Amino acid sequence: AQHVEGVLIVRIEEPLYFANAGQLHARLTRMEMYGDMRAHPSEAPRMTPTRAVVFDLIGMSTIDGSALEILLSIVHEYRRRQVRVLFVRVCDEVRTRFERAEMGSAGGEHDFSDIGAALAHLEQQLCTSTLS
Numbered sequence: 001a002q003h004v005e006g007v008l009i010v011r012i013e014e015p016l017y018f019a020n021a022g023q024l025h026a027r028l029t030r031m032e033m034y035g036d037m038r039a040h041p042s043e044a045p046r047m048t049p050t051r052a053v054v055f056d057l058i059g060m061s062t063i064d065g066s067a068l069e070i071l072l073s074i075v076h077e078y079r080r081r082q083v084r085v086l087f088v089r090v091c092d093e094v095r096t097r098f099e100r101a102e103m104g105s106a107g108g109e110h111d112f113s114d115i116g117a118a119l120a121h122l123e124q125q126l127c128t129s130t131l132s
Contacts, residue, residue: 012059054086
């Protein structure tokens, strides 16, 4: 995980499937609160509120149905909290699965080729929303 003020950047470097996706929500929550997985849960949260999460899927060559459902649930939860979700470096197979599952409708934008493009998009969107 990397942090940009208010933005959590999470790199997933392996295929996502039912066995490794189950802990994803808990890990994300912990990273949002502490910045990494090394902090003890009894510590006070030390991160600023998350306004956006960028998933870098550089190593995710596939995703199974169970993992996709978990990821959709996570995206829905972020949307409910008004946290933007972006996916970068999505391979063709995963992109196809996202489109079939209507990930975009759920709130997960997935048309970014790299983290810089996603962050530039976020900056533009966040500035536009504060001016409105």
